[in-house]
Amino acid sequence: MSKFLFRLLSFSILLGAVPVVFIGVISYFIASGDIEEKVKQGNEQILLQTQMRVEQVMRTLELSAVQYASSPLATKAITQSLTPDDYQQVRDLSQGLYSMQTFGSISEAYLISLDNDWSINFRSFQPFNALSNRDTLTGYAKLPNSLNWITPGVADESADPEQQPKRVIRMVLKIPFVQAERPQGLLVTELPEGEIKQLLAENSDFGEMMVLDEKGNDFLSDKPDDPERSLVAREIFEASQQNKRRAGSFETTLAGGNALVTYRVSDYNNWVYASVVSISEITKQSRNIAWITFVACLVLLLAVAGLGFYGSRRIYSPVRRLFEFTREIEPDPAGAGEGRSSGSRDEFVWIEERLRQLSSKGQQLQQQLRGQYSHLKEYFVLKLFSGQLSESDYAFRSSMYGLPTEWKRLAVLTLQIDTLQGTRYGEHDRELLLFAINNMVGELIPAERRFTPVVHNHSQVTLVVSETEDPAALKQELHELAGSIKTKVYEYLQLKVSVGISRPFERIGDAMKAYHESLEALKGRISLGNDLIIHAEDIEGGQELKAAIYAQLKFLEDQLVQVVKQGDREKADALFGEYIAAIVERDVHFNEYPVLMLQLVAKMYQLVHEQGSTVQKALGEGATVEAFMKLTTLDAIVRWFKQELFDPLFAFLARQSESQYVDIANQMVKIIHERYQEDLSLEMCASLLNFHPVYLSRVFKKETGVNFVDYLVEYRMTIAKQLLETTNDKVSEIAERLRYTNTSAFIRTFRRIVGMTPGQYREQFQQK
Template identity: 50%
Template sequence: MPKYLLRLLGYSFILAAVPVISIGLISYFIASGDIEDKVKDGNMQVLTQTQMGVEQVLKTLELTSLQFVNSPTVASSLNEDLDYNDFAKLRDLSKGLYNLQTFTSVREAYLINLNKDWMVSFSMFSKFSTFADHDIISSYAKQPNSLFWVTGQWGANGDSSDAEDSAGEAAGHPEVIRLVYKIPVIPMTTQPKGLLIVEIENRQISNLLSKNKKLGEVYVLDREGSDFLGDNHETGGNKAIYGLVTDKLRASGEDSGFFNAYADGKELGISYRSSPYNGWIYVSAASIEEITKQSKKIAWVTFIACSAIFILVALFALYASRRMYSPIKRLFEVTKDIEVEGKSHNDEFVWIEERFRTLFSTEKQLQQQVVGQFTQLKEFFMLKLFTGQLSDSDFAYRSEQFGFPAGWAKLGVITVQIDTLQESRFQENDKELLLFAINNMVGELVSQQERFSPVLLEQSQVTLLACRFEDETECKAYFFRMAETIKRTIHSYLQLPISIGISRPFDRPVDAVRAYRECLEALKSRMSLGNEIIVHYEDIDAGRRELEITVYTQLKLLEDQLIQALKLGDMDHVHQSFDKYIAVIVDKGIHVNEYPVLMMQLIAKAFQLIQEQGGMVKKVLGPRATMDYFLKLNTLENIVRWFKAELFEPITRYLNEQAESQYVNIADRMVKLVHERFDQDISLEGCASILNFHPVYLSRVFKKEMGINFSEYLTDYRMSMAKTWLETTSLKISEIAEKLNYTNTTAFIRTFRKLVGMTPGQYRDEFLKQ
């Protein structure tokens, strides 16, 4: 919006907004304060009602329990040493305990005789010393009060630690509150005779709490500030609030109060009451957002009223200001088509001034802006020519506009490619920058009258040369001289190995597409001629020769030998077979275009070898051993190096690791078979049948891993079992021989004497003498 118009509208808005916003804020805060006070009073009443309801239930249970404790049956039983034979007495005590269940929230009750070491509950009679909660219940007798309440989680052992809360609930031990009566109620000594313990489930007390969500959540805390009725999963915010409540009680000394606090990112109004009956703290937490919800309605009404006033003022101010602003607007609109770069103003007069300054810019400045993009346009034009997007007429028209050479007799294309960066001072990621440098060098070495704009196309630097000679032989010589100059200069400055392909001379500019392909075809001859060459397309044998079937057969045989050598892990044999493979391809005169097709078959077999062993090609070989990377290699030297370093060596290393792992597994399985079937007719051929391997292979693997032949290991194990039986049993020599699968006792004795140095009988006699 225009600056002056915005000022006028802003002034009008301020006049209307200040009184309306002031009235709305005052109304909102007054209403919020009144509603908050009402909620505080309501929450305190709820806490009072909740406290009275809970304490009425607890006191009722106290009176019922006191009647039972003071009954003659309990009084007389405390002096008796009861056992299971006192059925009548135990029945009366159990009946008295059952009467406590008229109060429906009672979960369990225990009558304990501390002096006579027995206890009775709803479901059992036992020795108190054997009870799981013996220690914790014994500690109750040391409490100074005759009647008190104990809160917490009680499992099978009676512990009430927080760490066992969730475990106790899951194991079927609900959270309980214990009422403890010392017997007699008025003790004569510090040590009571007995205890009455009544357990109430926490959820029974929780049911008595207020469920009015509009007035907030109600919690009950013990003297330490712990929410013993909760689910023991309180958030950090709730625990902090409980701590604040207990601190407030201790600091103020008052039984009730109210304060605000934050929990879990929400502001809460906290009301609390402390009970003089048992010290429990009743807490109500209500959301301030809920408390002030009604006051927000007033805020919305105020907002709508303000908005209506704002709209009316805005409409009036907009109409009046437009009438006053119209002269400036007309001048601004007249100059809006003048673009000003690098300027940004909100002041209309400053904009008008800058636009008038732009009108007085010189013609030289405009020309400099165009020249900066002229070179890019020429390169884009040449790219369209080399990709076949121009006709002869388009080329003639644009060529004259761009100032390209004219009056030429022949045209030719030279293409420069970097052979390799492996032995240079550059990295692979420097390749694009190097091609850009080469493109600039070519532009400086060849004058503008002899060439069109050099361009970068894919991984090549391409230049269209203009030749003034009619004779094609002279044109070829001229192209070759230019290529030599380029190659020599690049090597001098960058020390890069490059090769240059030269097309055949041609007449029509649109044939530049074909000429560029001829250069690429000529550069493929590096596969057989090597790096750093300058080659004419006409000097290579472009015709494809038919490979004889014997050549394919020979290559397939060498591939199979190579793969077999890889499986055996014999790198010397691998290199020898691959050298023969390359020699066949080169000696048989296979065309350079056939190289990738033939070699991809070998690569596929190598990949398959990894997959057969359960490996992943990319994980075993790494990122450089891919088909895409292989197809980018343009010399035979680089291809041979890639096969040996990136393909064969990782595969051999992987297969050797797999073989070693497999050897250990096979040997362990063979040893296990010997230990399980030494008393049967077991042999190497039998193991081979079970493990699905050739016997010769199993023999070699076992010998390598165990350092002993299979038959020798079997004999040694049988003789060790024979010595064990001779030492620990009274079996006859013939029986031992039969158990070890020897059909001839004499053969067993001969084998035992050969390995042990004495006969089985002599060995047993020597052992008995010890």
């Protein structure tokens, strides 16, 4: 075997084997050492998710129950003696109960008037005393809290044991739901135990899930008499009560083996959520990892050895061919190979000796490179435009490349394609078209009047030589030259192009500056249009915008953002027209156009980000900043805003707003219930929720059926009735507490809603 092949094979196998073995050992120890911690962390995440799902169901049910119980219909009916003859009122109350089913999968609900002895459930209206579970429901009135969750394991001491709920979880809401020893009525809903179990079953593959109520009862267990499970439940409950720890983990014994227990205590109702995972299952995974790692490393070692051998042979193959080739080119110098086989010597030593003999022929290669002058000249001109070539370097190399050495004036002509829309070409043809135009320029302008034309940064650039010194005559000469180029391009390619012409200059070192002047001249197309020949001296330098201009544009941008949020496309188009007119009518330099409009683009992007999406995903490829920055005319910019930005943005926001209506309305209702004693207004809600007041008003009316002010007034009157019933506060004090500065206005509003004055209501309530 050749020395080089042997060294190559040994090195490749060693290079592949050492990392495989090292990574395999390290990965096993890391994986086996962290797996228990990962399981623990995974259980904590699963417990949190399970708790959030369960509490979401319970909170939704609680919210719907509180809304129903606090409605004027329910609070008024509780104080009345209803009979089956009150069909309309009973029907309205029943519909309210049925509507609660849309907020949770409840199996039964009761609206009970304790004082007037009637009850309504999903099936009937009947006297409360006629219910079979009357004693149990009556016992709920003695519970300490206004709202209570009754699990199957929580027994009411005052109720009949045979009537205790078995397989349902009840929510009991006192009416009115302020603290009282004896409420006027109850709202009781029953949530099937299977609803909670179904939420737990989604994570059954990650250990056994348990839920304990505030007294430590494992009320969801299918085996309530299992002593081991009961013991574990007691340990979990005791651990959660020690030092009032809200979360933690510990090891225990279950089914004859060790188990890892992870628990969380809910701040909502003090239920304990726990996960139990067998330690043996965890270590079993570690053993599996060890075998898998061993087999994987063994397979990788074999694969590395095979690939090393195959790759070494393939890598050695060209070396061997080169070695044989050099032997054929030159004989073995001074008999260096005599007495030794070709396989026992280092091939690179042989090749080095042959290359040393060939290095003397380098001059022949230089002569061959002279045939590549065209590419070298293009590269030379590109270095001129990029400022990488000094005047002394040019003087040294110009004769070598056959470039002009004498002139009176120089100028740079930069040509750009205005647009490919409406032509038979696509964006993928742009580079090819520029090279075609570059060839046409090389043929149109004689070689003695130009340097080599080049394509640079999506532009065709030509450095022109002139013997004319008169500025006016030179400008006319350059204009005619640019015009002839434009005419030929349109004649052969049917493309409209614009040409930017720099100021004339004398020193070759100013070529880069002139090139940038021609580019700046082309930027004038944003305000001047397309198909132009623009001289740099005709474009005035931009001036800074006055503060009033910025303020006006910012005001229009903010208005446009609000209109887009409201989904009013017609008004948005009108405001955008004002926005464009404000820029065009002012003395704004064309260089300021992209900067000003990028501020509006960024605000539109922010609307997408606020909805949790990305610009590319929500609006498409055409709405990116890269696409915007490629636009060169005002018409193209306006078309881009309307077609590529506004059209998909309005469609996206319309889809998002439908899914947000319900959540926004619920948040507004919650704000009313929590902050009714403050100077609450639609504008305050808009500030808290970060939405426009008009938008919030429309969403609230759509979801609740009433406007914001009416709902707020009705809820305050509900609170006023409760205060009149339960306190001895003066009417003026109640009015002030409910943010009425004028007591007379409060009395008028109360009489309009309730049908009587506050004093009459209190007197009527006390007579009952």
